[in-house]
Amino acid sequence: MRILFVEDDARTADYVNQGFAQAGHVADVIRDGRDALVHGMNERFDVMVIDRMLPGLDGLSLVKALRASGNTTPVLFLTAVGGVDDRVDGLEAGGDDYLVKPFAFSELMARLNALARRPPARTEKIKLQVADLEIDLLRHSCRRGSVVIDLLPREFALLNYLMQNESRVLTRTMMLAQVWDFHFDPQTSVVETHISRLRSKIDKPFDRPLIHTIRNTGYSLHA
Template sequence: MRLLIIEDDRKTADYIVRGLTEAGHLCDCLADGRDGLFAATRDSYDVIVADRMIPGLDGLSMVKAARAAGVKAPVLFLTSVGGIDDRVEGLEAGGDDYLVKPFAFSELLARINALGRRPPAQEQKGTLRVADLEMDLIRRRVTRQGCTIELQPREFRLLEVLMEGEGRVITRTMLLEQVWDFNFDPKTSVVETHISRLRTKIDKPFETPLLHTVRNIGYSLHAPA
């Protein structure tokens, strides 16, 4: 992914850029909010990482201006302030996630990767379809062969992630991040339990299975070849 890092502390910036580059990402790093706003509106980035307290234009004001200018890239705020009100303020300004300093690089990387997997807002659809399985995202309704399938909220989100990744293998780690918002392994069978419940509802009443287990890796939703 191409990332924009806006961080005025040189030691922190070097640490972040080095780690992200080693992880295979391309990074542009700036130390000023005004320069960051110019770069965000001029170029296309997959994720923007911005410190709250940066010179020129603070992080909140920069993101507000970027959103007003039509920038859609997800934003991860870095901050030394971890209060609930501060987090809410950052999210309402247009941020998508929040990470309090000091942080573990592994968590930063996991959060960036999770944000990068989100479909851009303009590409989000009102309906998802895989074979004869259909999900109405607006009315929160799932049907297969015209039959309504009742899902709990977590089951709905789990199916949504699987349908968005139709044909691809979605790992257990990816599901923990995107469905449960875990950036660590809770060492429970929560994924397996919900997959079993979901399979009972969307596959067992029908002749053709759509939800497939990829042994020791994850799951894939697709019609049989």
């Protein structure tokens, strides 16, 4: 079992990671919430174990961002924050289980094994399609109709985010966070520039535009 383990306390991280290794599992140990978000969105794991109190990005925000990106990997919160309201907040944020510190490692493994046995909530898509526009997430390829479209990595990531959220209105702030991992306003036109580039490649050469500007709000991709 491959595990993403997000824990900033060195002693807890070392203890649990040693237990994972002895049980025959491989864990990627991350200490910072923002680093964990990037890792979780770009790598595949069987389960994730996430603390709530993290530097960079707290555990609740981390899981919410993962779920918003379409990540359905089971998540267990492992934290000292154990009130009823805290557990409810964790589950409503997208967590699948909640274990309060101090804990027995045997119980942690039993809960993770149970999560790993659950069938996935949905099959992860390899290809996304809106109208005649299609992207292949494995090959990082894009085509519209019979025309192959060459996209730069950030253009592909932005188009992927738009297509994952077909017909939803996405704000500039949402795109900065999900595509560029900016959780602040960099005071640049990076979003507008990349939207313009995408339009020049997937809209302008064709009869029907797919990227729509929602005035004073953001952008939406739909037929």
